[in-house]
Amino acid sequence: MQATVNGERKDLPDGLTVAGLLRHLGVRAERVAVERNGAVVKRARHDEEQLAPGDVLEIVTFVGGG
Amino acid sequence: MSDELSLGEHRFTSRLVVGTGKYKDFPTMQKAILASGTQMVTVAVRRLDLSAKGEKSLLHWIPKECVLLPNTAGCFTAEEAVRTLRLARELEIGGARPLVKLEVLSDQKTLLPDGEETLRAAKMLIAEGFTVLPYCSDDPVLCRKLEDAGCVAVMPLGAPIGSGLGLRNPYSLQMILEQAKVPVIVDAGVGTASDCAVCMELGVSGLLVNTAISGAQDPVAMATAMKLATEAGRLAWRAGRIPRKLYGSASSPLTGVI
Numbered sequence: 443m444q445a446t447v448n449g450e451r452k453d454l455p456d457g458l459t460v461a462g463l464l465r466h467l468g469v470r471a472e473r474v475a476v477e478r479n480g481a482v483v484k485r486a487r488h489d490e491e492q493l494a495p496g497d498v499l500e501i502v503t504f505v506g507g508g
Numbered sequence: 509m510s511d512e513l514s515l516g517e518h519r520f521t522s523r524l525v526v527g528t529g530k531y532k533d534f535p536t537m538q539k540a541i542l543a544s545g546t547q548m549v550t551v552a553v554r555r556l557d558l559s560a561k562g563e564k565s566l567l568h569w570i571p572k573e574c575v576l577l578p579n580t581a582g583c584f585t586a587e588e589a590v591r592t593l594r595l596a597r598e599l600e601i602g603g604a605r606p607l608v609k610l611e612v613l614s615d616q617k618t619l620l621p622d623g624e625e626t627l628r629a630a631k632m633l634i635a636e637g638f639t640v641l642p643y644c645s646d647d648p649v650l651c652r653k654l655e656d657a658g659c660v661a662v663m664p665l666g667a668p669i670g671s672g673l674g675l676r677n678p679y680s681l682q683m684i685l686e687q688a689k690v691p692v693i694v695d696a697g698v699g700t701a702s703d704c705a706v707c708m709e710l711g712v713s714g715l716l717v718n719t720a721i722s723g724a725q726d727p728v729a730m731a732t733a734m735k736l737a738t739e740a741g742r743l744a745w746r747a748g749r750i751p752r753k754l755y756g757s758a759s760s761p762l763t764g765v766i
Contacts, residue, residue, distance in 0.1 A: 448555040467558055473565055474556055475598035482594050500555065502595050504566055506537065507552025507581050508527030508669070508718030 445497040454493070461488040463499065474503050511742070513691060513714050516607055516639035516660045518575060522547045523708070524738045525577065525693070527718025531727065534569040540721055541571060544731035548575040550609055550716065552582070553596050576601050577641070579609040584622070586612060586629035593638060608633065609663070609695075609716075611643040619669040623650045627657060634658040643695045646680040652687060661690050663716060666707060667697030670719040674703040678710060685711050701730070701737035708741025709749070 443456050447467070454466065460483050464471045476483045477500040483491050493499070513520040527550045531537035541549060549570055570576070578596035580589035593608050601607075612629055614622040621644050633640050634657060642654050646664040654662050664684055667673035674697060675681065685692055691713030698704060698717045707715055715738055724730035 448558060468561055469556065469558070473567060473599065475553075475595040477591075477595055480591075482598055485598060500595070501558070502553050502599075503556045504551040504576070504578065504596075504599055505554045506528040506531060506566055507579050508529045508550055508716075 443493070443495040445493060445495065445499060447499045448501055458493045459489055460491045460493065463493060464488070464501070467501075469501060474501050476501055511746070515641065515691065516605060517603055518548075518607060520547045520575075520714075522735075522738075523714040523742060524704070524735060525550065525714060525716040526721060526731070527716070528566060528570065529718050530722040534564070534566070536727055537722070538569045538571070540727040540731040541574065543728045543735065544721065545735045546574065548577050548607075550577045550579050550718070552579055553592050553599070575607065577607055577609050580611045580629075581613075583612050583629075584614070584625070586625045586632060588612075589625075589629040590632050590636070593633060594636075597638075603639075605637050605639045607639045607641060607660075609641050609643060610659075621645055621665070623647065626650075627653055630654055630657050630659055641693065646677055646684065648680065648683040648687060651684045651692075655688060655690050659690065661693055661713070662688060663693045663695035665696040666694045666703065667699075669696045670723075671697060672699030672720055672723075673697055674699050675706055675710075678706075681707070681710060681712070698734075701733035704734050704737040705741035705744070708738055709744045711745050714738075 443454055460476050479498055513523050522545045524544055524546050525548045526544050526546045580592045583589040589612050612622050612625040614620050626642050630640050630642050640659045641661050642659050643663045644650055651662040666675040693714040694707045694712050695716035698720045704715055721727050721731050
């Protein structure tokens with residue numbers, strides 16, 4: 443299935459959850475926040491939230507800033 | 509003698525808030541944070557670099573005792589700012605009503621804040637339970653509106669972000685200070701340590717500094733200088749300065765002169 447992750451089109455395995463996506467990308471979940479189609483996916487829901495083809499996902503973290 | 513800065517649920521003995529942007533490397537940033545004595549640092553929310561695996565993140569280098577103050581840098585509308593801080597809240601910044609720095613800019617060149625969008629965003633964020641510290645212009649009317657909306661402090665600029673021009677309009681700031689019932693924190697414009705002292709001597713409650721420290725030739729030394737200047741300025745304000753007089757006033761007795 444295709445989805446957009448941080449602005450890039452990606453081919454992803456079908457049937458991924460948010461937690462599965464983070465594992466697939468090699469991202470440690472504890473210091474990122476995930477937004478799916480404009481809405482925050484709470485950490486407690488990472489294991490349940492199913493992705494769908496065409497999803498727009500943002501994975502963010504803290505960086506230096508003033 | 510206790511002299512604490514109170515912001516929402518948080519109490520601080522340091523009145524210097526520092527940014528974490530534009531350091532040449534993380535170890536220098538960490539040393540500067542420690543030298544500044546700060547208890548709160550600003551951070552930005554950005555896309556994770558999916559190609560940078562295994563690198564230690566920013567948070568690894570921030571002392572654990574520092575409160576994180578997520579900002580909305582790069583946002584030009586209220587909606588963008590709210591979206592950014594909803595994500596920040598997921599990043600375990602802690603507390604039921606997390607402290608956030610609201611910053612909604614008007615254009616890329618001046619980086620001046622957009623008061624209308626800032627006020628709109630502040631109301632939206634407060635309704636969602638955030639504790640809002642708004643970066644704003646040094647406009648007493650806007651500062652009053654932000655305070656009335658429920659912001660726990662106002663953060664007028666001293667000069668444009670990163671300009672290092674120091675406090676450009678002390679009279680506006682004095683008007684803001686006179687009316688404000690919440691802490692006033694000067695955010696942006698500080699260039700060197702004396703700027704910190706000047707602001708603190710006017711009675712502001714705190715300062716937020718990034719570029720003037722990270723961009724200094726020796727950021728750790730500048731962080732130390734600003735810590736001292738902030739403390740000195742605060743003490744001088746509490747001490748109460750003498751009134752300015754046009755003519756001289758002798759320090760030694762005029763009687764008994766030989």
